[in-house]
Amino acid sequence: MIRNWMFPIIAGLLVSAFAWQGVLFATPYALMSKAMDVIGARAPANSFAFGALANADNQPIVRPSPDLVYSSCVFDVSKGPVLVDVASVPGHYWSVSIFDARTDVAAVRSDRDTGGKRARLALIKTGQTAPQGYEPVRLQYDRGIALIRILLSSPAEYPVVDAIRRKSTCKQL
Amino acid sequence: MKTWHRFAACIALGLVGGAAFAVHQVRGDYADKQVHNGQWSANTDQGTASASALTRAKVALNGLLALPAKEAMYFITRTDSEGRPLEGRCTYTVTGGELDARWWSVTLYKGEGWLVKNAANRWSVAGNAPARDAQGNWSFTVSPNPTEGVWLPTGRTPHFDLTLRTYHPRGALLNDPANAKLPTVTREACA
Numbered sequence: 001m002i003r004n005w006m007f008p009i010i011a012g013l014l015v016s017a018f019a020w021q022g023v024l025f026a027t028p029y030a031l032m033s034k035a036m037d038v039i040g041a042r043a044p045a046n047s048f049a050f051g052a053l054a055n056a057d058n059q060p061i062v063r064p065s066p067d068l069v070y071s072s073c074v075f076d077v078s079k080g081p082v083l084v085d086v087a088s089v090p091g092h093y094w095s096v097s098i099f100d101a102r103t104d105v106a107a108v109r110s111d112r113d114t115g116g117k118r119a120r121l122a123l124i125k126t127g128q129t130a131p132q133g134y135e136p137v138r139l140q141y142d143r144g145i146a147l148i149r150i151l152l153s154s155p156a157e158y159p160v161v162d163a164i165r166r167k168s169t170c171k172q173l
Numbered sequence: 174m175k176t177w178h179r180f181a182a183c184i185a186l187g188l189v190g191g192a193a194f195a196v197h198q199v200r201g202d203y204a205d206k207q208v209h210n211g212q213w214s215a216n217t218d219q220g221t222a223s224a225s226a227l228t229r230a231k232v233a234l235n236g237l238l239a240l241p242a243k244e245a246m247y248f249i250t251r252t253d254s255e256g257r258p259l260e261g262r263c264t265y266t267v268t269g270g271e272l273d274a275r276w277w278s279v280t281l282y283k284g285e286g287w288l289v290k291n292a293a294n295r296w297s298v299a300g301n302a303p304a305r306d307a308q309g310n311w312s313f314t315v316s317p318n319p320t321e322g323v324w325l326p327t328g329r330t331p332h333f334d335l336t337l338r339t340y341h342p343r344g345a346l347l348n349d350p351a352n353a354k355l356p357t358v359t360r361e362a363c364a
Contacts, residue, residue: 005179012183019191027199027230035237056290056328063236063286065338066296067278093276093340097240103233104222105241112275112341147238151276151340153301 028103035061036101036145040074046082046172048073048148050165053158069161071148073170078142080173081128086119086148087167093151098123101141109135121146122173131173146170199230208350212256212358213248213337215350235286246274246346248337253360259334261289261327263363264316267298267335269356271309273346274339276300279356281315281325281333289328298325317364 038060043049050071054064064070075082086096088111095110096119109119121137122130123146130136148168150161207228208215218224219232219239232239239247252258253265267279280297283289288296303311303323313323315335327333335358339346345353 004176005183008176008179008183011180012187015184015187016191016194019188020195021191021226023192023195024199024226024230027195028233031233031237054288055294055296056288059287061237062234063239063280063282063336064288065278065280066288067280067299095240095244097238097244099238103229103237104224108240108244110244110341145238149240153299 029101032099032101032103032145036074036143039072039145043073045074045076046170048146048168048170050162053152053155065149067152069150069152069158069165071150071165071168073146074143075123075146075170076143076172077123077125077128077139081130082123082146082170082172083131083134084119084121084123084146085169086121087164088114088116088118089150089161089164090116092153092157092161094149096121096146096148098137098139098144098146100139100144104140106139106144107135107137195230198227199234210248210351210353210355212250212252212254213355214250215246215248217242217350219247242342242347244341246339246342246350248339248350248355249334250337250358251332251334253358255360257360258332259315259358260363261330261333262317263327264314264318264320264361266312266314266359266361267325267356268310268312268359270311270354272300272339272355273342273344273353275341277337277339279313279325280336280338281327282336283328283330283333286334286336289326289330289333291326291328293319293324293326295324295326298323315358316361 048071054066097108098106100106120134122134123137125139277300278297298313303313305311314320315325317327317329
């Protein structure tokens with residue numbers, strides 16, 4: 001009796017281990033893909049969507065900060081480098097972060113890193129080169145999200161900050 | 174029972190069991206490389222290539238597009254200082270001192286991390302909002318009803334969590350988060 005079940009049980013344990021790791025492995029890709037679909041619906045690929053302040057009725061991604069203004073670009077480097085040019089917002093914390101399809105941060109640059117100057121990043125994959133004046137960010141995957149965060153001291157600052165952030169661009173070379 | 178029946182049953186059970194365990198882990202409280210400080214917890218390797226599959230999955234579910242630690246440390250608590258779950262019908266006092274970061278805020282979320290509807294349209298308290306005493310200490314209230322001073326509404330959601338964001342953290346906040354001085358969350362009363 002026990003011998004009849006030994007190999008099926010071993011097979012079941014092996015399958016359960018693969019299923020366990022498979023779900024853990026696939027979860028970030030699946031959730032990032034969904035996020036790219038949601039954010040990508042707000043603007044064409046390789047261009048920034050300038051979102052409104054997060055509130056209970058506007059939460060495109062989980063755990064948004066209501067104190068930050070978010071601008072997001074779903075990028076795709078499969079047909080060439082994508083250039084991300086971020087306007088500096090004087091007197092405010094701001095950063096641009098590049099997330100790949102696995103949710104890893106390929107690069108993050110803030111006003112602390114740029115000394116208050118604009119950030120200029122070239123998102124590239126193997127075989128592509130960054131144009132002069134752009135910092136290369138090498139990616140393991142074709143698609144991902146570039147996200148700009150700008151901190152507001154109060155919602156009254158929004159119109160001024162909104163005008164500045166709209167000078168930021170995300171475009172395919 | 175034929176041999177292939179036994180294999181089919183065990184493999185089916187293995188598939189379902191393995192996947193269910195993964196979902197349980199991702200949705201649960203346990204995480205490797207998680208730092209605990211009182212009732213607060215934080216991940217130190219989120220967004221990095223060295224993050225484990227479990228950490229990556231948990232961050233994707235609960236804090237997709239979170240920044241790495243050197244840029245921002247995120248501390249989350251789902252309980253008060255005595256370990257009781259945070260409830261939307263209760264009033265809490267959040268008390269703390271100066272935090273070693275460029276900027277901080279405390280935001281209230283429900284479920285996996287969603288802002289809660291409330292009449293005041295207020296979802297967070299920024300570090301510059303509460304008044305300081307002579308020692309630099311501050312406090313604010315989390316409650317279903319308006320209170321004097323700085324007030325963060327619960328929106329009467331059954332349960333919630335508080336997320337402390339610290340941008341450009343320095344000192345112990347970044348290098349020794351398990352021992353950094355963090356705010357306390359004290360339950361005052363429940364309606």
